[in-house]
Amino acid sequence: MTAPGGGKDGRNRPRGPGRPPGAAGPRRPAPGRAREPGAGNPGKPGTRGQARRGDPGDEGTREPGPAPGRPSRAGRPGDRGGEGRRPGGRGPGGSRPARRVRLRRPGLRRASPARRLHASLLCVGFALSLVAGRLVQLQGLEGASFSKQASNYRLRIIHIPAERGTIKTADGTILAMTVQDDMVIADPPQITGTTARGTMAVREQLAGLLAGPLHMTRAAIVGKLYHPSSTDYVLLAQGVPAPVGNQIEAVLTKRSLAGIYLRPTYVRTYPSKDLAAGLVGFTTNSGPGGDLRGQAGIEQSFNSLLAGRDGQQQVQTGITGQPIPFSAAKVQPVVPGGSVRLTILASLQWEAQQACQERVRATHADNCTIVVEQPSTGRILALAQYPTFDNGDVTNLASTVDLPVAGIFPPGSTAKVITAAAALEHGETPTTSYTVPEQITVGGGFTFHDAEWHPTEQLTLAGIVAHSSNVGMVQVAEHVNPQVQYDYYRKFGVGVPTGLPLPDASAGQLPPPSKWWGDERYTLAFGQGVAATAVQMAGVYATIANHGVRVMPSIVAGTTGPSGTYRPAPRPHRIRVIQPATAAELIRILQQVPYLDYTIADQPWGEIPGYSVASKTGTAQVWDQKAGCLCQYGSSYIGMAPASNPKLVVAVNIQNPKSADYYGNYVAGPAFYQVMKFALASLKIPPDGGKRPDVPLTAG
């Protein structure tokens, strides 16, 4: 084409008007040559069309020839024009011979055009109706199911899990939180080589890569791969931190090793370990990657708030899984889990737990509980127990009992203040005198002893409470109507639900007077024949500390809802139980107890330099299930400080101490002193000087 004679070469053009048509061939191809086989007038391309139209002789000679294109050419307007220019007589004469030729062919007779048209219309109509019918079937009748199949192919439902909220202490220490980690699963049939030896090599290599991050030995991993729990599933490790999981995934992808899968799971972690474990409770997982569900404590009672609600989103996705823009349709919005803030102070709680642990070990006791309460607000600042458990790894359900609210015990001498308060408000005074022998027989022949032998004494009511004389209290109870005594117990909160939002909170056991045994009014005077929880007993002393007004205890300071707004807990109910004067008298009496413990028993547990402390010891007899007798002890020490205006109440209870000295001051006193001193310092409560008012304990 780039030859000098080529048609595209402009410089050659002026020279070539007389060129042979063969050179210009590509521009005017076949038609010209076909029509003019003879190529009769070379060198005159411009006149070719004129020659065709204006030369009837040429047409005439071709007419009889076997030219298939002829009939169609007859329809062309140009041709007709050509014919029109022909002389009149020759036109019809030229066309007649052609028809004759066709008619001569045998068996090819055309039907009438109308019938032919109808028949073809019917055929086409039938074919179209088939198509239309199929269309109706696909679009109309089965349309819904097909469009569903199509959308299933395109649409993907993304499950959006709601993260379970946190549980925090009042000072922000996290007690429970949710983290995502990975489960590492292997599919052994996918981890194979071509031969048994090759398989071994591949598995060894894989084990070598995984051993480090999973903290497992190579042999252990290979062993699991050769002995899977089912044919194509074996759990290699769980609780793998997400960053480690990502690292494993990157290594496996890099080496293109198949057969190891990571499945994300949500796990509840308790970063402060056993801190307030019984109060917080624990969660269980409904399955691998399933929902967490609270099974005890705050985790259970605030489960729906903490859990939130999972969401779902339906999206159209591309082949690599990325959502196609504007195709997303939210089906269900996710409601994130709320969080709970407790009234607990982390450091105080820890100190209380340490004290409990130390006392249980020192006295070989069954268990210990410590409750620290703020009397003016009812807030529980510490709720400790020992033994405790690890919320993250619950193996023994019995150990998960929230002892301070669920465990009930006879309060013993610490309950003497209740009957004393009733007596003080019904005619007695702190200086009312009683003759207290070592033992006494009352009413229907019931005999009561004091804990230790002593000569007959003249004690005031104050002295009876301070020295904790059972014989004295029996006499005090005789001045109190049984119904009144019962009412005071109830008003102080014993035998009444505490209202704490904890699933296993107990109301204690206090039978009504109609069901009392013969001597129950006397045993109630020194805290036997009744059972209360540690929180209830702390509440009794908090009522006295708060000038006779009982504030319902609270453990939850507030909650944060899904929207992120913090809602403080409602103000607790307040009930006046005793008159302020009675409360003040009781506090003055209780201030004698630490002094007596110190000076008589050489046990300075309630004394804190600079602070006045009002407290009460208690040593209850507890029913021993095995031996079937009242031969176990429950030792308690409950008190408040500073006594001039009490800001704190600490209640310690230790069950079944096996030390030689089982009295409340020796067993529980050290824990009281330790926790109270720590609480005063951490709450920055200034000392009040530690003055002890003079209250006559003996009469006469």
Next chain:
Amino acid sequence: MFLVVGLLGGGLLCLLIINTILATGAFQITALQQGNVVLAQREQALQAQVAAEESPGSLAHRAAALGMQIQPRLHFINLRTRRLESQPSQLSGMPAIPVVPGYAP
């Protein structure tokens, strides 16, 4: 005629550009979301670690290892008198405290 062809062509071109940009955005979003997940996991892991370090048990343990002790006496500044008021170290007007292990007034 040219106007119609021009409008149609222009419209088609615009649509193509918009679709391309959106698709690029979708890819970017997917990539960023994956990055976000990794970062969120790291944040969570670090948060758990901080919470564990912050827990009173671990603080007490670390403090004890450093030889720290709980301050045995409290001191307060009385803003009214502008005096330092200290908690006494001894019980006043009481007999000498017996030596009892674990008790230090």
